């Protein structure tokens with residue numbers, strides 16, 4: 001069903017910019033700050049401009065699909081995000097990557113007193129994780145030698161060159177270069193072929209060896225065991241997932257650790273919270289890490305991993321503020337700007353204050369998390385296309401925060417404030433140079 005903004009009674013029915021859907025974090029102590037009634041949801045279309053730019057790379061994967069094709073993929077992949085799968089993800093994928101790779105690499109940095117690029121390390125961590133989730137393949141990108149792994153490099157190249165198309169003055173420029181197979185389009189074609197061939201090879205091996213079942217952790221095995229074996233279709237889905245999960249959690253964590261280094265009072269409170277949990281907190285314990293959850297939300301309010309996102313208008317419509325939009329137009333919403341609006345976040349919007357997401361009945365009582373509706377805080381988008389991996393992302397991030405902070409202090413090197421840049425996802429310009437220090441247990 002198409003729902004129009006103009007179908008609703010008054011402008012005041014809406015939070016800024018978009019419609020309402022409650023946050024999905026609903027475990028432990030939790031309340032919603034803006035209680036609004038559930039209303040019908042609109043379709044959210046990527047549209048031709050977005051789809052055409054990314055089609056060579058993403059094909060018709062979920063990230064680049066609209067209509068029935070999108071709906072079908074969303075339904076099938078949703079299974080990967082139920083509680084049982086998420087538990088497995090934390091216990092088998094994140095914990096292994098943390099204890100076998102991230103912690104030893106940080107131990108090494110302490111021993112050798114080296115300055116490391118923590119952004120690079122977190123990106124490698126996230127890439128290994130998402131590859132294991134998407135197709136059960138371990139690229140071992142996070143290894144002490146920080147290797148230039150072929151698949152990861154081709155993937156990076158394909159993302160960069162595909163997103164460069166968005167800044168082309170006219171689509172004709174890149175289309176002509178593509179037709180002539182020259183310059184950046186030639187490089188893009190090579191990178192895409194490498195990525196797709198690689199994905200298909202894994203798929204063929206899995207099919208041949210029949211090393212998959214419906215119980216497998218990875219998405220590819222799930223698709224195969226439920227009878228979907230078309231190579232191109234399955235490769236499209238897997239590639240979309242890698243893109244979605246690759247740089248998002250690492251971007252969030254990079255800014256989070258930087259903010260923490262300037263807010264010792266927040267770090268102490270997080271340490272207190274993780275000190276109450278097991279060394280490798282189980283799924284349920286992580287759900288209860290309310291203060292850490294709030295700190296991550298607050299960090300992404302100021303530095304959202306996806307700073308801007310674009311959709312296409314399905315039908316002529318009028319937005320709540322009276323803006324007329326026409327079918328086919330592109331509309332962008334801007335989580336980076338929306339997280340900094342004084343009217344929404346208050347005069348102290350520029351401050352990093354996890355407590356703005358928390359309440360407690362009385363001094364000394366436990367905190368409870370008070371979420372914002374996802375249209376006020378669209379860091380994971382909102383509505384029917386809200387991020388599928390949101391809960392998985394929080395689990396992964398909390399596990400990393402807990403694992404790293406328990407043992408180490410992350411100390412930025414050099415006094416300059418970092419610069420926030422973005423293509424599809426946000427980055428810290430030039431990386432995040434830090435020293436890792438062993439945390440003394442007091």
Ligand code: HEM
Nearest residue numbers: 062244245248249252305306379380381385387388389393
């Ligand atoms: C902090 C981490 C993350 C943030 C901030 C984030 C944010 C977003 C945003 C803004 C979108 C909408 C993009 C668009 O429609 O243009 C999205 C979609 C999506 N995300 Fe995430 N994401 C995160 C982590 C993840 C992870 C770890 C996964 C998978 C394992 C994931 C899977 C997806 C998928 C499959 C979609 C497409 C949903 C659809 O179109 O129906 N995300 N995410």
